[in-house]
Amino acid sequence: MNQKSKNNFLKKVLFTLLGILISLNSNAQKFDKYFPKKDLTTVGVYYYPEHWDESQWDRDLKKIAEMGFEFTHFGEFAWAQLEPQEGVYDFKWLDKAVAIATKYKLKIVMCTSTATPPVWLVRKHPDVLATYEDGTKTDHGSRQHASFSSNYYRTYSMKMIEQLAKKYGNNKNIMGWQVDNEPARFLDYGADAQQRYRNWLKEKYKTIEALNQAWGNSFWSGIYSDFSQINIPLHKEWGMNLHSQLDHYRFADEETATFLDEQAITIRKFASKDQWITSNYRSNYNESFVGMSKELDFDCYTRYLVYGGSLGTGSQGYRLGDYSSIGMSNDFFRPLKGMYGCMELQPGQVNWGSINPQPMPGTVRMWLWHVFAGGSKFACTYRFRAPLYGYEQYHYGIVGTDGVTPTPGGLEFNQYIKEMDMLRKNYDPKAGLPNDYLKRKTGILFNGDNVMGIDLNKQTREWSTMGHFLKYYKATKSFGAPVDFVRDTTNFSRYPFLVVPAYQMIDQKMIDKLTLYAKNGGNLVLSCRSGIQNRQGHLWEAKFYEPMWNLIGSQIESYDLLMPQSPGIIKFDNQEFGWTSWGDLLKPNKGTEIWATYGSEFYEGTPAVISRNLGKGTVTYIGVDSKNGDLEKQVLRKLYQKQNAPIENYPEGVMVDYRDGFGIAVNYSDKIYEINLPKNAKIIIGNKAIKTADVLVWKY
Numbered sequence: 001m002n003q004k005s006k007n008n009f010l011k012k013v014l015f016t017l018l019g020i021l022i023s024l025n026s027n028a029q030k031f032d033k034y035f036p037k038k039d040l041t042t043v044g045v046y047y048y049p050e051h052w053d054e055s056q057w058d059r060d061l062k063k064i065a066e067m068g069f070e071f072t073h074f075g076e077f078a079w080a081q082l083e084p085q086e087g088v089y090d091f092k093w094l095d096k097a098v099a100i101a102t103k104y105k106l107k108i109v110m111c112t113s114t115a116t117p118p119v120w121l122v123r124k125h126p127d128v129l130a131t132y133e134d135g136t137k138t139d140h141g142s143r144q145h146a147s148f149s150s151n152y153y154r155t156y157s158m159k160m161i162e163q164l165a166k167k168y169g170n171n172k173n174i175m176g177w178q179v180d181n182e183p184a185r186f187l188d189y190g191a192d193a194q195q196r197y198r199n200w201l202k203e204k205y206k207t208i209e210a211l212n213q214a215w216g217n218s219f220w221s222g223i224y225s226d227f228s229q230i231n232i233p234l235h236k237e238w239g240m241n242l243h244s245q246l247d248h249y250r251f252a253d254e255e256t257a258t259f260l261d262e263q264a265i266t267i268r269k270f271a272s273k274d275q276w277i278t279s280n281y282r283s284n285y286n287e288s289f290v291g292m293s294k295e296l297d298f299d300c301y302t303r304y305l306v307y308g309g310s311l312g313t314g315s316q317g318y319r320l321g322d323y324s325s326i327g328m329s330n331d332f333f334r335p336l337k338g339m340y341g342c343m344e345l346q347p348g349q350v351n352w353g354s355i356n357p358q359p360m361p362g363t364v365r366m367w368l369w370h371v372f373a374g375g376s377k378f379a380c381t382y383r384f385r386a387p388l389y390g391y392e393q394y395h396y397g398i399v400g401t402d403g404v405t406p407t408p409g410g411l412e413f414n415q416y417i418k419e420m421d422m423l424r425k426n427y428d429p430k431a432g433l434p435n436d437y438l439k440r441k442t443g444i445l446f447n448g449d450n451v452m453g454i455d456l457n458k459q460t461r462e463w464s465t466m467g468h469f470l471k472y473y474k475a476t477k478s479f480g481a482p483v484d485f486v487r488d489t490t491n492f493s494r495y496p497f498l499v500v501p502a503y504q505m506i507d508q509k510m511i512d513k514l515t516l517y518a519k520n521g522g523n524l525v526l527s528c529r530s531g532i533q534n535r536q537g538h539l540w541e542a543k544f545y546e547p548m549w550n551l552i553g554s555q556i557e558s559y560d561l562l563m564p565q566s567p568g569i570i571k572f573d574n575q576e577f578g579w580t581s582w583g584d585l586l587k588p589n590k591g592t593e594i595w596a597t598y599g600s601e602f603y604e605g606t607p608a609v610i611s612r613n614l615g616k617g618t619v620t621y622i623g624v625d626s627k628n629g630d631l632e633k634q635v636l637r638k639l640y641q642k643q644n645a646p647i648e649n650y651p652e653g654v655m656v657d658y659r660d661g662f663g664i665a666v667n668y669s670d671k672i673y674e675i676n677l678p679k680n681a682k683i684i685i686g687n688k689a690i691k692t693a694d695v696l697v698w699k700y
Contacts (some may be wrong), residue, residue: 030297031339034176034276035377040424040660043368043417044071044109044380045398046344049097050081052385056403058100064384065104067398067410068417072106073343073380074098076181077143079113079160086120089163098173107175109343109380110168112263114157115143115181121156122146128153131190133234144184148259149193149252161266169270176276178343179263182302183279185252185287189232193255200251202227214536215243242456243537249452250288257292264295280343283329285466286455288448291336298337301329302344305367307353313653314670319360320693323653323668324474326367328485330374330657331473332446335484341378342371348396348409356394358408362693365412366666369695372420373657373664381413419685419697423662426684426699431661433482434700436646442476443486443495444469450504453537454529460561462581463625465502468527471629472499475636480648480656492517496645499636502529505537508547515551519615523643525636526552527622528559528582545584552621553592553612557585560601569599570608570624570631573638577631584623586610595620595635609635618643654690658700665696 035042045064049057064072074097075082083089101108119140122129130138130147138145146153161179168174205211208224217223222241224230233244264277271277276297281290283301291299305321312320326342333340345367349358371379386397386407398410406414446469454465476483476499484495488510492498498517503510503526511531518524531548533539540546545556562568562580570577576599586607588594596609609631611620622635640647650656653669665675667690674689675696686696 027338031377033274034297035339037429037660038424038427040427041372041376041420042070042107042378043068043413043420044073044107044378045069045413046073046076046381046383047097047385048077048383049074049093050078051387052403054093054096057097060384060403061097061100061104061106063399063404065106067406067414068421069413070107071109071175071378071380072101072384073109073178074101074111075113075164076111076178077113077116079116080118082113082164083118083160086124091167098168098171102173106173108173109176109178110164110174111178112157112161112164112180112267114146114161114179114259114263115183117146117153117157125152125156127190127192128156129190130186130188131193133187133189133236135189143181144186147186147188147190147193148183148255149188149196150190151192151196154259154262158262158266161263162270165267165270169267169275170272172272172274174272174275176278176297177264177267177271178300179260179267179277179279179296181280182282182344183256183260183289184282184284185249185256185289187232187235187248187252194232196255197232197248197251198227198230200254201230201247204247215241215247216538217241242453245456246449246453246537250449253287253289253292253448256287256289260293261295264293268295278341278343281333283325283332285332285446285469286448286451288452290448291333296337298339298341299333300341300343301333303329303342303367303371304344304346304350304353306346306357306359306363307350308355308357309353313668314692316360316670316692317653317668319357320363320366320668321359323655323666324470324477326370327374327477327655327657328470328473330371330376331444331483332485334375335486335490339375339377341376341380343380344382345371345379346409347381347383347398347413348407349394350396351392351394360693361408362412364409365416366668366693366695368413368416369664369697370655370666373655373659373666375659381409423684423697426662426682428661428699431700433658437480437482437658439496440476440479440481440640440645440647441495442481442483442497442499443490443492444472444476444483445488445490445498445500445503446485447488447503447505449535450502453533454502454504460581462561462564464581468625469501471626471632472501472525472527472636474629474652475633477655478633478648478650478652479637479640480650482657492522493520495522496643497523497525497640499525499527500530501527503531504529505533505535506531506547507535511547511551515614518551518617518619521616523618523620523639524614525620525622525639527632528584528625530621551614552610552619553614554586554588554607554610554621556623557587559584560603562601567627568601570596570626571599572596572609572631572634575634577634578627579624579631580627581625583608583625584621586621586623588612595638596624596631598624611639661699663696663698663700665690667692667694
């Protein structure tokens, strides 16, 4: 490259970096306008005026304000009340509710009602109802029963949303908009979905020959001669083409994302610039539509932890939930657009789980602090009044079935709100993050395609893709590391450590990007299954993983999968760890260090974990998925220590994060844990010895 070319290249790099900085600063300014830094966070609660006698609205909204809530949430399931007949709109009742909320200085999140279309719409246009794989259709009476792939539904929904936006787009008390409610990937098999899928494939592949090649249709006589021959794949049918299934997931995710975008575009035509637009997701990490909508200002999540699902930590852990659940949601959603909120946080006992126990006293407050710890700008809960009828009977609210008496969760929300007032008085806008905290900052690379691709073809029932991610996530959080789930487009150089779990489908561009990251001083960790396929989900026409060999400093000769009754052994630093689900058989190059070996099977003594220097950085390959994650944790510990990154040793169930000049620790474990605070720390809330379901907040 001559000097002129070098100068042009440097100019391009500088302009790119400048663009990124301007974009980041613009986003930061936008978020600060919506949510002033000095407020730290704000707290809200859902209210459904259409569920209660109009004479009670004033009492209820006054009570919401008296309990310290700063905003409420209207309209997400009210389409039938807002448009009782086609083209006939009734906003009088909502106007009254908005006026009462305004009287009590409550801001409002206004919602679109696309999760619950009215019966007149689905009876007149039954084609808007989604069709299951077996040909049966959804019907009125549930929610999320309309198809995002219905052309009529997509078009008609915007008419309702336009009327709502015209009515409230310049109302200064409307702080923002939520489009839909807990949108999901629905695999619709209706006629519109079928045609839209074919159109999507044609746009993606351009020619039928390109599709045949990508799907490997030479196999089992799968060749198509025209896009019109392609049907939506049957996911429950044995042997269905895996590549077609993956494309169908991609299509369905894009249908969800673009439906939300269309709503946001419609609202923005009439909404004030001071009003933000978001949606609330269910933290389904295997569904790629989460974060895909470009028109949303930021993304929010819903979190319920006690419902008979996770057993948590210790004998009573089922009353607190999985300690990584909120943390992972924080660290997953925050990097998507630079900000996040929790739109729905469990207020107490729920009704829809497999078993619905009471949360342990203090747990709801602890969850609130955990949401805040990750950087959230707000927390909201479903719902103020416990429902008396409908599918969600027995679901707790902030007040009980009498509509007046605060529930235990309601009292804990009130306590948190008062504590947040105390925190605001101690806020220092100049405070940064601790240096030791930043030195262990870690990115975890997440690619939805890879998650979906692996889950379509696990090769062993012992494998859990999200369980594999959790092993690395829980390990890094036990070190007290700040973690971001990053995407392919992220600038990896921001992170001293980058973990790449099971990145199955890869291309040379990504291999080069990871190589450059390490050469420039980054510490790269890859796990088993990384790079065994190309981006089309095909195995390489080469030896196993061969394009990865130069990066990891080793050949990978094969892999093994064990039976659950015959677990294998990994030996690492005089310790033994069990495994069954996936083990790569490595043949490292000269100069690559062997950190762990297989301790059983016919390949006993061969390498299982390796590490090498690459340029100014390192590359570590953990070629096996251990039974409970202890091996991954110990390998990461060794790496961080070798790089002189100061790390903590928090036990399972204890999570610690920093933001805005404060340290926040929460304890999901069944044991008291004492935090080692720096001498200059000022405790704001709690004690150094944190009890189960308790919180410690300090200023550093």
